[in-house]
Amino acid sequence: MRLIPRESKFFRMFADVSQNLTQGARLLHDILKNPANMEPRLDQLQEIEHRGDEMTHGIITALNQTFITPFDREDIHRLTSSLDDVLDFVNAAGVRLRLYKIKTPPSIAAELAAMIVEQSEELAQGVSLLEKNKLVLEHCVEVHRLENEADRLSRNAIADLFDNEKDPIHLIKIKELYEVLETATDKAEDAANVLETVALKSN
């Protein structure tokens, strides 16, 4: 009887991780939309990413100390890593702004960040439903749809960039910003894939 409550700590830990991710994604979106005075908010984003690392580490440690897990150890490992990867790339986009001194990011960057926010919210909902294993798949489908949309958007933005930007150094900066944002949406899709696998297995 003591085992069930102990197991459910993993669900709580995943809920914390995905809430932290959502917070980071919202902050990035806010920075890209209103880039004035971005420095303190970039520091805050770095702290959120750091907190995410610690949470991830906590899950892996708990995993190694737990005999009975609520679902496959390997899947817990994968889900943890992929959620952490999303936040890493969210922060990496912030890092690019600082590194490359991008003071006025293009509006498409904010649009891509908005999609990462939506994906994070869907993942958080999927994760919260995992314990009861109800309706998880709907949220995964939505994460996939958003990744496809982000893919199309970033491709068009990069094609535009090559058509219009004549300064190669500025082109390198903005291209990389788009790519980092797009990779964040890919990592969210990876997380959705694991979620899907877990939900299907326990049916």
Next chain:
Amino acid sequence: MRLIPRESKFFRMFADVSQNLTQGARLLHDILKNPANMEPRLDQLQEIEHRGDEMTHGIITALNQTFITPFDREDIHRLTSSLDDVLDFVNAAGVRLRLYKIKTPPSIAAELAAMIVEQSEELAQGVSLLEKNKLVLEHCVEVHRLENEADRLSRNAIADLFDNEKDPIHLIKIKELYEVLETATDKAEDAANVLETVALKSN
């Protein structure tokens, strides 16, 4: 007695995936060799990639619903992902042609695509021999050899590019095309590594 036939569906599914991959690689090679009027063929390549995604999804779903699998679940997962990755990068090369408006791709690009075609054919043969577990390794060795050759070829091509291309924006485009093609051959090598592991385990 009903279990064996059910298991063998995985071999059939892998055969389908690797035939679809070979078709995609051949189409890419054809486009790079005869780039005139490439648009409809790039659409077709995108469709092949999409079909590959669906096949991959089908294998993962089947995996989650099957108790007895013909080889390690983890290896089925890895083989599926790596074959899908090859096709993703084959399509990504096509996407670059469109995105960067590369009308006359360099001849080395077609040579690299020819190596991906060969690798795909070797993988398809290796996969088809997996059920009987005969001569799988020979095909894996060939995939490795082709990866090494592609690596050398793309390195030389990139060195030449840096020596001769004075337009940095054009350099960025062609460098990325080479890198995407080379990554496809790396992913084929990953698939060969899994194939090898599976073949050795069942000896």
Next chain:
Amino acid sequence: MRLIPRESKFFRMFADVSQNLTQGARLLHDILKNPANMEPRLDQLQEIEHRGDEMTHGIITALNQTFITPFDREDIHRLTSSLDDVLDFVNAAGVRLRLYKIKTPPSIAAELAAMIVEQSEELAQGVSLLEKNKLVLEHCVEVHRLENEADRLSRNAIADLFDNEKDPIHLIKIKELYEVLETATDKAEDAANVLETVALKSN
């Protein structure tokens, strides 16, 4: 009683792999610090990388032929791959020097390589302590600290590059050199993560 000695061959194999890695990292550091007449040493680095590939292959083959392993098969697989990845990126940095004809690499590149040397030494010590499972974690902590430091260093170097380098083609070359070096330190961190997992599990 015969089983234990057979198992311990994995520890010996990991010791060999991490010594080979350390040798490669030291050679890269030496090349970056004293770049005159680098060609023969770049060839030697390529050979070390090739030897690493063979050692990796040997571990995977042994793994597939061994029923009882000293720790989780999946972890042996991960540790092997991540150590091999570090050496791949160490060699990739050397390849960039040749490919891009970088005759006088920036001093920060040598500093980054020095961190990879330190990480490799820490990994080698962690690996050597794994069999007795004592003090492994201290070495992992050190690998993480070095990765953080390398991350900060390479970010500042890239920011400087974008501030001061006006030639976009030269910027592309040096940026990639920094990124490849930084990725090597990331892969070392991945290896430390696996080491940590293995040490915690066997407590």
